[in-house]
Amino acid sequence: xxxxxxxxxxxxxxxxxxxxxxxxxxxxxxxxxxxxxxxxxxxxxxxxxxxxxxxxxxxxxxxxxxxxxxxxxxxxxxxxxxxxxxxxxxxxxxxxxxxxxxxxxxxxxxxxxxxxxxxxxxxxxxxxxxxxxxxxxxxxxxxxxxxxxxxxxxxxxxxxxxxxxxxxxxxxxxxxxxxxxxxxxxxxxxxxxxxxxxxx
Numbered sequence: 001x002x003x004x005x006x007x008x009x010x011x012x013x014x015x016x017x018x019x020x021x022x023x024x025x026x027x028x029x030x031x032x033x034x035x036x037x038x039x040x041x042x043x044x045x046x047x048x049x050x051x052x053x054x055x056x057x058x059x060x061x062x063x064x065x066x067x068x069x070x071x072x073x074x075x076x077x078x079x080x081x082x083x084x085x086x087x088x089x090x091x092x093x094x095x096x097x098x099x100x101x102x103x104x105x106x107x108x109x110x111x112x113x114x115x116x117x118x119x120x121x122x123x124x125x126x127x128x129x130x131x132x133x134x135x136x137x138x139x140x141x142x143x144x145x146x147x148x149x150x151x152x153x154x155x156x157x158x159x160x161x162x163x164x165x166x167x168x169x170x171x172x173x174x175x176x177x178x179x180x181x182x183x184x185x186x187x188x189x190x191x192x193x194x195x196x197x198x199x200x
Contacts (some may be wrong), residue, residue, distance in 0.1 A: 006022075014168045016197075019056060022069045023054065031157035033055075034171065036116075038132065041174025041175055042057050042065065042067075042145070042147060042148070042170050042175075042176075043056075043057050043058040043060070043061050043141070043174040044057075044058075044147075044148075044174075044175040045057050045144060045145045045148065046134035047101075047132055047133065047143070047145055048132060049130065049131075049132055050114045050117065050118050050130075050131045050132060050133060051114070051135060052114075052133060055119050055130075055132070055172035056172075057099075057145075058169045060097055060099075060173070062095070062172050063092075063095050063096065063097050063098050063172065064097070064098075064169070064170065064171060064172060064193060064196040064197050065096075065098070065099055065168075065169070065170040066081070066084075066087070066097075066098045066099070066167055066168070066169055066170070066186075066193070067098075067099050067101070067145075067149060067167070067168040067170060068084065068098065068101070068132075068165055068166070068167050068168075069100075069101050069102075069103040069135075069137050069146075069164060069165065069166055070071075070100045070101065070102050070103070070110070070121070070164065070165065071102065071103065071104070071106065071107075071109040071110040071165070072102075072109065072110055072112060072116075072117060072120040072121070072126075073109040073110070073111070074106070074107070074109045074163075074164040074165065075162070076164060076165045076182055076183070077109075077165075078125070079185070080186060081121065081125035081127055082125065082163045083185060083186035083187045084100075084127070084129065084186050085099055085126055085127055085128065085129075086126065086186075086187065087186055087187070087193065088127075088128060088129045088186060088191060089128070091193060091197065092129075095139070095172070095197055095199055096193060096197060097129065097130070098130070099130055099132065100121065100127070100129060100130065100131045100132065101132050101133075101134075101135050101137070101143070101145075101146075102114075102117045102131065102132070102133075102134040102135070103134065103135055103137050103161075103164070104134065105136055105138055105139070105161075106164050107164075109164060110164075111140060113134075114133060114134060117131065117134065118191070119130055123156060129152075130131075135148075137161040138160050138161050146161070148170045149176055149179075152168075152175065152176035153168065156188035162181070162182065164180040164182055165182040166179070166180070166181065166182050167179070167180040167186070168180075168191065169183065169192055169193065169196070171196050171199070172196065172199070176194055177192075177196065
């Protein structure tokens with residue numbers, strides 16, 4: 001009986017110690033980590049364009065961005081490229097940019113090399129917005145930019161990208177303000193784009 005009481009006290013001690021450690025780290029470590037995360041923006045990242053050249057995203061500072069992982073052979077390809085082109089044509093001279101990142105992680109629907117991807121996007125679908133180097137958006141080789149985007153806005157079932165044409169809307173300060181599912185029509189988010197363009 002005495003041994004049982006002793007064990008209970010030891011358990012309570014360790015439980016109390018665990019709570020202390022949790023609250024201590026929450027109070028002192030987490031805010032620092034969160035502050036570091038919140039101080040970052042899309043503009044802190046350098047990516048490669050479709051030709052393999054470095055592009056510092058600070059070039060887009062002060063613009064509203066729509067960042068999309070694209071694919072050439074997806075059932076969503078035609079409608080998304082068409083509507084993205086409509087939005088780009090309408091707002092490109094008003095401080096809006098679309099940044100498209102090819103990715104082959106979903107159904108193997110972006111199998112081509114960069115030259116083939118550009119041919120599909122720019123010739124077949126008449127896309128005039130920037131197309132970047134093929135990347136991975138999930139897993140151990142995910143692009144740092146996408147790690148940041150997902151950290152800023154998680155999805156309904158976890159932060160991982162679920163399919164081609166997931167869209168991140170970024171404000172003029174380089175922060176993610178909204179994330180849209182692959183099936184969300186680009187034209188359905190036009191009002192959100194307008195609101196950000198009109199904000200100071």
